[in-house]
Amino acid sequence: MKINNYISLFFIGALFLGCSGTSKIPDGHLLYVGSDIKIEKGNESKKTRRQIKSALDNIIRPKENKSILGMRPGIFFYNLFDKVEKDKGFKHWVKYRLGEAPVLMSDVDLDYNKKVIQNYVENKGFFNANSKVDSTRKGKKAEVDYAVKLGNQYKIKSVIFPKDSILLSQEINLLKNESLLKIGKPYNLEVIKTERSRIDTKLKERGFYYFNEDYLLVQVDSTVANHEVDLLLKIKNDIPIKAKNQYKINNIFVYPNFNLKKDALSTQFKDTITYDDFTIIDNKTTFKPFVFNKTLLFNKGDLYNRTTHNLSLNRLITLGTFKFVKNEFKVNNSLENQLDTYYYLTPLPKKSIQIEALAKTNSANYSGTELNINWSNRNTFKGAELLKIAAFAGLEVQVSGQNNGFDVYRFGGESSLTWPRFISPFKMSSGSAFVPNTKAALSFEYQLRTKLYSLKTLNSSFGYVWKENERKEHNLNVLNIAYTSSNNVSDLYKSQIAENPSLQKVIDKQLIFGTNYSYTYTNTMLQNKKNNIYFRGSIDLSGNSIGLLLGANDSNKPKTLFGVPFSQYSKLEMEFRHYHKFSGDTKLASRIILGAGLPYGNSIELPYIKQFFIGGTSSIRAFKARSIGPGTFNGNDTTNNSFLPDQSGDLKLELSTELRTKIYKLVKGAVFVDAGNIWMLNKSAEKPGAEFSGQFLNELAVGTGVGLRFDFNFLVLRTDVAFPLRKPYLPKGNRWVIDAINFGDRTWRNENLIFNLAIGYPF
The missing domain is CATH 3.10.20.310 (membrane protein fhac)
Structure with missing residues (x-):
């Protein structure tokens, strides 16, 4: 073995020793490395033992230092600097942000933890439980062992509510049918506390403003039978007179x-x-x-x-x-x-102005910055109306990819007026905790794509936003008008249109005159739930009323409005997300997106801005932005790679699942798999294989990868490295490319590895 190898092994060993956390433990002390709780098998079920063990693991204190493969990097960083005199700076950040002080065995109060365990299991009805505690030492490390024998769990034999004649007792007695205290169920102190809170909440709904749950007493009699208890619910004798009255x-x-x-x-x-x-x-x-x-x-x-x-x-x-x-x-x-x-x-101050600078990314793998100036008037007509006038300017670039060098400049403005009520000829009301809003908006945007073209877009809308509660939100735009036109079309882009005529629709004038509605349901704000969901469904209708009035029924001879053919279509889109928590730091996030658009009457196809695209930083990350589909169509065959080809569709299916976990402090890691594609409803001579068929599952693109998320609280910076597992545009039988994966092959890496840099989570 060469001398360099010995030196390397020496430094690796030193690193492991340092990271184990024991190198600087003071003499006479031991490093606390955690506890082991054993629940002795008794009459209780295996599920009960598992639940109690999990609960006790969470309440035992202190918690040991975090370890990764036996190493404790927190202690390593803490010991890098013996003294840090300043409350800020690099040394302070390393020692107290990256590092953590070693937890010593002397910090563990064994008697206190034993009492905590005994108290917890008794509160679960195991009145005859017994617990023991011991510690074991290995080198400079120590571990604590807890042994718990539960015994028999007491169950509820009867529940007695107040029956005297005062109004308060009568109201409480009316609530017994919905009581959480059920005969035959195990005694549980937390359930008793929850029952008191439930009664207090119900009484507050019935005028008892001054009542408090502490005025209720639950007496427990455990002598009535073998391992059973009677629960007697009483009103304390010394409560204030006001607490007994209904107001x-x-x-x-x-x-x-x-x-x-x-x-x-x-x-x-x-x-x-x-x-x-x-x-x-x-x-x-x-x-x-x-x-x-x-x-x-x-x-x-x-x-x-x-x-x-x-x-x-x-x-x-x-x-x-x-x-x-x-x-x-x-x-x-x-x-x-x-x-x-x-x-x-x-x-609040009636008028205010806000200036903000943003860093942003979009689904087309563009990153950039934007400057916004917002002026607000919060009480415009003395009816709490909110008037907003905003202006923005921004630049977006693609660092790597097919659009590298084709920068996007944007500027524009928006004015909106929001009334905190329904403005409608029909009577509309909302009794929720959220005031319904009526909003009218007008906006303009100028977008310059260097070397290609520029687009001018004018939008106006009038509609309503209201929330039933914190989970459910509705957004209805009764009227939505969008007009887009282009100019400054370059010779380069015109030459590409000659090769791929479908690119013409990107710069064609478009007029959308319709209605859209979306519904959102989410419970992701409930952090204590193990499973959270998010759902958003939307429907977008355009040109139906105008089409009926003008008799638009032939897409080959479209009717015009203000000299521009108006779009006529229906579009439906649904997104469902599910988040499953394995622990506080580990989560499985999954998503499915379904979309369908149907042009008819005055339109042959959906407007370009309403069509579906797939691939990119927040889509299927193993493929470049908008580079998949439709169907088995291969966009690389129709472009010289100077910019993205037209790869859009009328139908969309996308699936993603991502395992997220905390690696260390601000750093989180992820492993993900994405799949999906888009399709056209009808055959296209320009895009062979693009139409939807019964073989659509065999045409899904699949990719996988890993990523890091740097969570700075105010900003999440995301980096992903991904590669394809299945390429839908390859011939049948050759679409799975797992066998071709070769990280050591430079050519394979250049053709398949995709690096994504984005802000925020993909979903």
Whole structure:
């Protein structure tokens, strides 16, 4: 063995020793490397033992240092610098951000952990449980062993609710049919606490404003039978009188221009407006009174209801007009069991300007920057309307790929007006926690693709956005108009049109005159769930009303509007995502996308901007942007690679699954597999093999790869390296290319390895 090899082995061994975490452990101390909990087999099920073991693993403290293949890089980085005098800088970042102090055996309180274990299993009904604790030492490391014998789990024999004649007891007794405490179920302290909270919540819906769950007592009698308990639900004797009373809403006062500093010391307001059940106190008449009638859901005489209380507060907040929202209820001294309601509202500055610089990527593998200037007026017509005027300019480039050198310059602007209510000739209302919005928008964008062409796009829309709750959102554009035209078409692009005539449609004038609707459901905001989902479905209709009026039924002789043939089509798209958490740091994310567009009447095909594309940084990452399909069509055969060919379709199927896990601190890793393709509804002489058929599953592109995600909280920078497993454009029988994978072959790497740099997760 050469001397260099010995030196290498020496340094590798030193690195392993350093990373093991024991090299700098003080004399007389041991490195704590974790615990092992054993649940002795008894009468309980294997599932119960597994659940209890998992729960105990989570509550035992402290947690050992994180290790990777037996190495503890956190301790290694912590020990790189003995002393760090400054609270910032590189050394501080390495020692306290990358590194972590070694957890010593002396930090472990064995008696305390034993009590924690005993308390937990008793709270699960194992009143006769027994636990033991011991520790083992190996070199400079120590591990703790816990042994738990559960014994018999006590079950509920009976549940007794209050039966006396006072109103509070009667209301509680009405709730027993939905009780979480079920006869025959195991005793569980957490379920008892949840039951108290449930009763408290229900009482808050029935006017008991001053009640509290701590006023309920659950007595447990474990002497009634063998391994069974009686539960007696009681109201404590010393609760306040107010907690026993049911309250109704009396006067409702609104202070819409409340100043926390000034008005907290003085409540002298001159101008008072009475509007329906509201008394509005505002010297400046900042808002028109109807705003509060549509936002606040309480009416005089209503029984107090916690849901209505919270909905009203959320609606005030989601108006987007107030900086602070405070609500107070006071007992009316002159009326029995009546509450006066006060809303103290501090407005945001009426006008504001915001300048922001963005880094962005798109599905075509372009990266770039954008500068936005936004001006807002939050109360334009004193009805909490939001007027926004924005301007933007940006540059997008492709570092590598077929469009390298064909930079994109964009600039434009948008103005929009949002009303926090439904503006409609029909009566529409929403009682959710989110105020419904009506929005009108007008925008213009100029896009210059260097060496190719420029596009001008004008958009206008009028529609509604409303949320049923935090999970469900609807977006309906009753009217959506888009007009696109081109100029400055280069000779290069014209020469490409001569070779591939379908490229002409990219620069053709397009007029879309229609309606679109989308529905979104998600519970991804619930972080404690093991499974989360996201669904978005949309339908886009264009030209139907105009087509009927003008009699458009022949795509070969299209009707025009303002001298431009208008598009007529229906388009449906659905996206479903599923997120499964294996642990706090490991997640499996999966996605399926289905899309279909049908041109008819005045159109032979979908407008170019409405067609489907596939491939790229947020699609099938093993293929370049928009380089797959349609069907078995090979775009490489129709282009000189100076820029992307026209590879669009009417149908789309895309599937992805990605295993994400935390590697270290800010760094997360991923392994993924993507599949999918697009197709055309009809045969095309220019794109052989592009049409959809019963063999579509045999025409799916498949790719795989690995990636790193650098999560800086405010920004996620994503890098992926991917390569194809299946190429749909190859002849039948040769489409799977797994056997051809050869990372050592430079030619294979150049032709197949795709590097993606993007911002944010792919889905």
